[in-house]
Amino acid sequence: MPLIEWKDEFKLGISEIDAQHQRILALINELYAMVDEKKYTENNQMDHVIQELADYAIYHFSTEEKYFQLFGYEKKDEHIKIHEQYKAKIEEWRQRYNQDKNPAIFFEISEFLQNWWTWHINNTDRAYVPFLQANGVK
Ligand SMILES: [Fe+2]
Numbered sequence: 001m002p003l004i005e006w007k008d009e010f011k012l013g014i015s016e017i018d019a020q021h022q023r024i025l026a027l028i029n030e031l032y033a034m035v036d037e038k039k040y041t042e043n044n045q046m047d048h049v050i051q052e053l054a055d056y057a058i059y060h061f062s063t064e065e066k067y068f069q070l071f072g073y074e075k076k077d078e079h080i081k082i083h084e085q086y087k088a089k090i091e092e093w094r095q096r097y098n099q100d101k102n103p104a105i106f107f108e109i110s111e112f113l114q115n116w117w118t119w120h121i122n123n124t125d126r127a128y129v130p131f132l133q134a135n136g137v138k
Contacts, residue, residue, distance in 0.1 A: 003032035003114050010121050012129050014137055020060040021121055027053045028113045035106040046106065050097075053113070054090050061087075064125070071135040073128055082124055086116065 004025050011018050031049045039045055061083040068076035089112070097105050 002029040003110060004028055004118065012121070012125060014129065014132060016063065016137075017060075017125070020056075020063060021117075021125075024053070024056060024060060024117060027056060028110065028117065031106070031113070032110045035103075035110055038103075046103075050090075050094065050109075054087075054094070057090070058087065064128070067132055067135075067137060068128070071131070073131055075127060079124060079128070082120070086120075 006022050006025050010021060010025070012021075027049065031046070031053065034046055034049060065076070065080055065083070067073070068079065073079070093105060093109055
C-alpha cells in the first residue's frame with residue numbers, strides 16, 4: 001500500500017502545481033516502497049530516489065516562488081522560509097546517512113515527508129491559491 005494516496009482533497013486547482021505535488025507524492029511512495037521492501041542495500045537505489053526527491057522539491061519550490069515574486073504575494077517571505085527549512089532538513093538527513101549508512105533513517109524520513117507534505121499542501125500552499133488565481137494562474 002502506498003504511504004500517501006493522492007486524493008482530490010490535495011488538489012489546489014492550479015494544474016501545474018497539482019501535477020508537481022502529485023509527482024512528489026509518487027516519489028515519496030517510491031521511497032517508502034523501497035524501505036518497506038528493504039531495498040536500501042541494493043545499488044544505491046535509495047540514494048537515487050532521495051536525490052530525485054530533493055531535486056524535484058527544489059524545482060517545485062522554485063515554481064511556487066516564481067509566482068510569489070512575480071505577483072508580490074504578501075506571505076512570500078514566510079512561505080519561502082518554510083521551503084528553506086525543508087531543504088535544510090533534507091540536507092541534514094543526507095549528511096547523516098552518508099556518515100553512518102544506517103537505513104533506519106529512511107523510516108524517519110518517510111514519516112517526515114508524509115507529514116510535511118500533507119500539512120504543507122493543505123495549509124501553507126492552499127493559502128496562496130486565491131491570490132494566484134486572482135492573478136490569472138490556472
Ligand atoms: Fe510551498
